[in-house]
Amino acid sequence: MTPIRTHPSPPAGAAADRGPLLQATSASGNGPADELTVLESLERRTLWLATAMIDHANRGRPNRSGLKVGGHQASSASMVSIMTALWFGRLTAEDRVSVKPHASPVLHAINYLLGWLDPSYLTRLREYGGLQSYPSRTKDPDPVDYSTGSVGIGATAPIWGAVAGRYVDDRTGTRRRGRQYSLVGDAELDEGAVWEAVLDPATAELGEVVWIVDLNRQSLDRVVPDIAVGRLQQMFDAAGWQVLTVKYGRKLQALIDLPGGDALERRIDEMPNPEYQRLLRCDAGELRRRLPGIGAGADAVETVIAGIDDATLVEAIRDLGGHDLPAVLDAFDRIDDTRPTVVFAYTVKGYGLASAGHPQNHSNLLTSEQLRDLAVRTGADPADPWAAFPEDSAEGRHCAAVAARLARPPLVPSAPPVVPTDLGRTPNGRASTQQALGRTLLDLSRSAPDVAARVVTVAPDVASSTNLGGWLNKAGTWSSTAKRDWFADDAETLLRWSERPTGQHIELGIAEVNLVGLLGELGATWSRWGYPLFPIGVVYDPFVGRALEPWSFGMYAGGQSILVGTPSGVTLGPEGGAHQSVTTPSIGLEQPGCVAFEPAFALEAEWCLLDGLSRLGREGGNSTYLRLSTRRVDQSLARIPTEAAARERRRRQVLAGGYRLRTTPGARVAIVAMGAMVTEAVAAADRLAAGGHHVDVVVATSPDRLMRAQRARDGLEPGDSWILDQMFPQRRPQALVTVLDGHPHTLAFLAAHTGGRGIRTLGVTRFGESGDLPDLYAAHGIDTDHVVRAALDLLDRPE
Template identity: 40%
Template sequence: MPKSRDPHVLPILSDLERKVLWLSAWMIHNANHLRESTDGLKVGGHQASTASLTTILTALYFHILRPEDRVAVKPHAGPAFHAIQYLLGKQTRERMENFRGYKGVQSYPSRTKDAVDVDFSTGSVGLGVGQTLFSALVQDYVHAHEWDKTPPKGRMIALAGDAELDEGNIFEAILEGWKQGVRNCWWVIDYNRQSLDAVVREGLWARYEALFRDFGWDVVILKYGVLLEEAFQRPGGDALRTWIDTCPNPLYSVLVFQGGAAWRKRLNDDIGDQGDVSRLIESYTDDELARLMTNLAGHDLPTLIDAFGSIDHDRPVCVIAYTIKGFGLPLAGHKDNHAGLMTPTQMETFRKLMNVREGHEWDMFEGLKLSENDLQAFLDASPLKTRITNHKAERFAIPEHFEVPPQKVTSTQAGFGNLLNEIGKSDAPYAERIVTTSPDVTVSTNLGAWVNRRGLFARENMADTFKKERIPSTYNWEFSPKGQHFELGIAEMNLFTMLSALGLSHAINGQRLLPVGTLYDPFIQRGLDALNYACYQDARFILVATPSGLTLAPEGGAHQSINSPMIGMAQDGLASFEPAYVDELAIIMRWAFDYIQRGGNQEPSASSWLHDDTGGSVYLRLSTRPIEQLTRTLTDADEQAVIDGAYWLRKPGPNCQVVVAYSGAIAPEAIEAVGMMAEDRRDIGLLAVTSSDRLNAGWTAASKAREKGLVHATSHIERLLGDLPHNCGIVTVVDAHPATLSWLGSVHGHRVRPLGIEHFGQTGTLQDLYRHYGIDAAAIVAAAEALTPGKPIRRYLQAV
C-alpha cells in the first residue's frame, strides 16, 4: 500500500491540514478585526493566497521533509507556515496574536526577525525561489570539498506562486543552474491561476513545462485529485475531463466562487445532454459536485504525497500543482481575493464550519475529529520537531597583517588582486574557505591570479583546452570539485543571490565559507534587490566593486557610478569602504575576513559606537586609477582609525581655517590642493576618509546614545573634528555624489562645501572630467577660498 494511503496517516494529515487552514485564517482575522488599531492602517495578510498552499505545506512539513531539507515558503503563505510551526511547538501563540505587529510574526517568513524554523527569507517576491537553486549549488560545493562534520545533502525546495514566476531573476537563475548542473532542487508552483490583479493567461503551465524541460528539469504536473480521477473512470468521465481541460481560467474561477448549483447548471448547459454525462452529473448533490470540481491535485493529500514520495533522484524537479486561491474559504475563486479579507460575518460562518468554539480559537486541536493524544503523538514523532535550523560553524583565524606587495604606483583594484594572490599562496585554513565568484568579469576585476592558483569549481574535472593544446595564455581555466571560484554568467542578480547562498553556508551547511564577489561598481544597481535580500537574511560576504566613479570615463556614462557610496551607507548589514591606498585596503581586507565571521554581542563599541561584534557583510569600492603609494608604517592606532572610517593624513593646527576631506582615488587632487594652499594657510588639515558609512553610522549611534542619557558617548568622527575652530570650513571631495561627505558639517556645525559628481554620461580623460565636474585640485582650492574668504591663496592665483 502506498505510504499516502496509510489508513492511519491520512486522517491525521487531513485533520492537521484543517487546523493549519483555520489558524492561518484566524491569525489574519484577529490582526485586522479584533486587535486594537492605534494608527488606523490596514494590517492585511492574504488569507486567500495562504489557503491555496495549505495542503501542499501540510504534506511537506508533516510527512515528506527530512531534517536536512530546506524550504523557501511563498511569501503570502507565511501565516500557514507559522501555524505549522505552532503545531510543532516552535511558534508561540503570543507572537501569532501579534501577527504583523511589533516583534510579532512577520508579514513574510524572515530568517532574522521570526524566532522559528525559517530557512530562507522570502519577503521579496521571486528571490527566495532563486535562493534555493544557488543554495543547492553551494551544498554541492561544500560536499565536494569533503570537510569533516558536513550534514547530509538535503533538497532545496521553493514553494512559489504562479504569478511569482513573472519575476525575471527566476529565469536568470534557471539558466545559471543549467550551466552549473544544479541538483537536489525542487520548485513547487502553486498554480492557482490568479495574480494580484487578475486571472493569469491561458496555457501558462505549458510554457512553464517546456521551459523547465529545456533546461534539464524533470516536470511533474499535478492537476487532478483522487475524486476527479475516479470520476473520469466512470461512464461520461472522458467528456467531463475534456470540459475541465478546455475550461477558461476566468470561468473556472467564477464557478468555484458561485458553488455547486452554478457548476451543475454550467455542466448541464455545456455537456449534460450526452446520456452518461448527465447521469454522472446527477449522481452528485450540489455540495458533492462543488467538492468534486474543486478536487485539484494541489489540495489532495494522497496525490501530493504519492508525487513527492516518488521523487527518488537528485535531478532538479519542477512540480506544477493545480490549486484554487482561497481554497476552503468563502473567498475561493473570486478575482479580488488576493488582498481581500473575510468579513466578521464570513468568519463566523467559517468558525461554525470548522467546529471551533468561541474562546477556543487558538487551541491546537479544537474542532478536529481525532483524539488530541493521537495528534500530539504524531507531531512529537516528526523529524522536524528537533531539527537544527542554523548550524554552528567554526570560525577561522585571520593573520594579524596581510603582506602588501611593494609597488610605487598602483591602484586599489590591482592591490586587491595582488593581496588575494598572496593569500592564494597560503595553506592557512582560512585560505581554504575563501570562495570567489564573479558575473563574467573575473579577469577585469583582478581575480585572475587567484583563480590560476585555486582553480574554478565544477562537479566534474574539466581541463583548460588552451593549456592542453599548449597555447600560451595568461590564465589557467581548470575546473575541478576542489576549485574555489564560481564563474557566473553576466547577471548581477545571480551574483548577489549566489553571495547570499555562499554567505549562509555556515548556518545551512554547517561549513563556514568566506565569499568574495566582484563586479563593476556601476552595475550594483542592477542587482540591488538581491543585495538587499542577502543582507536582510544576514548572509556574510565581501563585495568588491571595481572600477568605480569616472575610472572608465572613456567608455561613457553607463560605466560611471555616482550614487554607489550612498547605497553602501544606506544598506543595512553592509559596511562599506572606499580606500585610496593599498596599505589601507590590506588593513580593511584583513578586518573584513574576520568581520564576516562574527556574531553575538549586540552592544556597540565604546570607541566607535559601531556594532562590530555583531558582524555583517562588507562592500569595497575600488578604482583602477593608479596613484603613487605612500611610504609609511602605520601603528595599531592608525590601523584602527582606517577601520573606524577616517584618519588625519595631515593633522590640522590650532588655527586651522580649512580642512579638505576626501575619499578614494581622488586623493592626489586633495593632496595637491592642500599643497597649493599650505604656504598661506599653514594649519590646514587633510582628512582621509576610508568609510563614510562607518563614520556616519558611529556618529548617528553616539548621538542617539546621548539623547538616552549616555552623555559621554562620542564617535570617531566627533573626536577627529572636535578640536577644529568653529570658524574652520570643510571642503569635501569624492568621485561620487557630493552628499556622500556633505554631512560632515553637521557633526560640530562647521561650514561645508561638498564637491562631487551629480551628472554622468560625459566621456574623456580622467583629468578632463575631473575639471569638467569641478573635483580637480583647482576646484578644491577655489571652494576653500569661497568658504573661508580673506587672504587670497597666492599659489592658486599664480597657477590660474
C-alpha cells in the same frame, strides 16, 4: 543579530528515511489510524489556525495606529494542502524549505502543531517582537529555513543553498541527502530573478532542488488572463528540469472518468483562466448553465454533469490536484533526484474559505460569520481557537512522530580562523585599489593559509577584469566534479580554468542577482551547516544597484559576505556613461547589515578587506561593501608611517572612517577626499600652499562608519565617536571641501563638523560619457581646478 532558530534536537534513534510518516494509533486506541484520515484532519486544523491568526491580528488585537495590519488568508489557504502533505507526509530532517511569503501563517501553524512554537505567538502575528509578516530566519521565534518576502528571491534561495551545501561538503568530506524545496507562488514566475537562476548552467546539476508552484492563477489584483502554463512547463523542461503536474483531484477526476468525460476535460483545459475562476463562484444551477459552454462538446459535457447531484458538482469543480493529498504525495514520490524538479500544483486561491476563487480575495478577511462557519467545517472551537490535538489522539501522536523525525542535531558552528590585521607589505610606486584586491588574496594564501582556505570568490564572468586572475590561477575554480581544462597546454592562455572540487572560485553567468544570491547562501553556511566561509563577490560597481535588493535580502536573512564593486565612478573614463557609477557610495552608507569602504591607497584596501573578513562567519558578524578603483595612484602620497605603533594607529583610523593626511598650522579649510580623488585633493593643497593659502587634507575611507560615529556621539546608537575628534577636532573647526567620484551628498553630513564655517560638496550628479580623466573630471567639477576654487570661496568668507 538575532539568533537563528533551529529545529529541536531529535531523540536517540530518530528515523531519518524518506517515506510515509504515520506512526500513530486511532484516538480510540483500537489500532492503526488511516494515514489519509489523519492528514485531512491536520489539513483542516492548519487551515483554521492560519486563518484565525490573521483574523486575530486584524480584529482581536487593539490597533493603536489605525493602519491596516494585513495578512493573506486566501494565499495561505491555497498552500495548506501542499504544506500538510510535505511536512506531515514526506519531509525529512535534512530537507530545507523556502515558503512563499504569503503562506507564513501556514508555516507557523505547522510549527505550532509540531510543538516548535509557543501558543502565545499565535496571537502576535505582525506584532512587534512577534511573528513576522513573512518567514524570517533571524526574526521569527520558530524554525524558518529561508527568509522570504521579496518576490522571486526567496524562491531562488534554495538553489544557492544547494550550491553552498555542496561546496561545504567538498570541504568537510560529508554528503548531504536532503532536498532543497521552494514553495513558489505562480506570480513569482514573472520575476526575472527566477529565470536567471533557472537558466544558469550549474542549476541543471542540482538534483536536490525541488520547486512546488502554487498555481492558483491569481495575482494581487486579478485573475491572470494568460498565464500560459504550457509555456512555463516547456521552459523548465528546456532548462533540464523534471516537470510534474498535479492538476485534478479525485472528485473532479471521477467526473472526467465517466462516459463522455473527455469532453469535460477538454472544456476545462481549454477555457481561459478568468472563465474557470468565475465557475468557482457559481452555485449549482449557474454552474450547470455555464460549464458546458457553446463549443462542439457542449452537449457531451451537459450529459456528463446531468447525472451528478448539486453538492458533488460544486465540490468537484473546485477539486484541483493541489488540494488532493494523495495526488500531492504521489508527486513527491515521483521526484527524480538526479536533476532539479518543478511540480505545478493546480490550486484555488482561498480554497476552503468563503472567499475561494474571488478575484479580489488577496487581502480579503472573512467576516465574523464566515469565520464561525469555518470553525464548524474544520472542527475547531471558536471559544478555544488555539487548541492543539490531544496527545493521545491519532493527530497528536502523528504530530509527535513527525516532530521527532524532523528534529535536527544541535548546530555547533565552528569558530572561523583568526584573520590577520596587517600582512606587512607597504606598496610603493603607482597602484590601484583594484590591483590590491588580487594581491591581498595571494599574500593571504602565503601568510595565513588557514584563512585563505575559507575564502571563496564569486564573479559573474568578470573575474579577469576585476583583477582576480592571479587568485583564480592559484586557487582553482570550484566544480562538484573534476573537469578537463582543454587549454591547459596552451602557452598563450594566461587565465587557467582548472575546475575541481577543491577549487575556491565560482564563476557564474552574467547575472548579478545570481551572484549575490549565492553570496548570501555562502555567507550563511556558518549558521546553516556550522561551517563558516569567507565569501567575496566581485561585480562592476555600477551593477551594485542591480544586485542590491537580493544582496540586502541575503543580509536580512543572516548571510555575511563581502561585495566588491570595481571599477567605479566616472574614473572608468573611455568605458562610457553606462559603466560609470554615481549613487553607489551612498548605497554603502545607507545599507543596513553592511560596512562600506572606499579606500584611497592599496594598503588601505588590504586593511579594509582583512577587516571585512574578520567579521564573517560568526554570530554578530556583518557584511562589507568595498568600492574600488582602477586608477593607479602614487602610493607615496599615503605617507604610511614606518614606526610600528604609528602604522597601527593609521590602520585603526582607516577602519574607523578616515584620517588626517596633511595638517598645517592655522589652516582654515580642510579638503576631504574619498578614494582615487585623493590625487586631486593633494594637488589642490599644493597649489593653494604655493599661493599662500594653507589647507589641510583629510581622507575619508568610510562615510558609513563616520555617519555611525556621528550618531553615536549624538546618542542615537551605540558605538565610538573618537574618530571624529581625530579627523575634525573641535578645537580647530574648519570649513570643508568634500570631493569624491560619486554623488556629493554622500559626504554632505560632514557639515555638522565645520563649526558653521561652511562646506562645498563636489561630486558627480549626472550621467557620464566616454572621455579621458582630465575632460571627465572637469566636466563633473571634481578636477583640481574645481577643488582649488571651492577652497578659495570658503577662504574668502569672513571668520
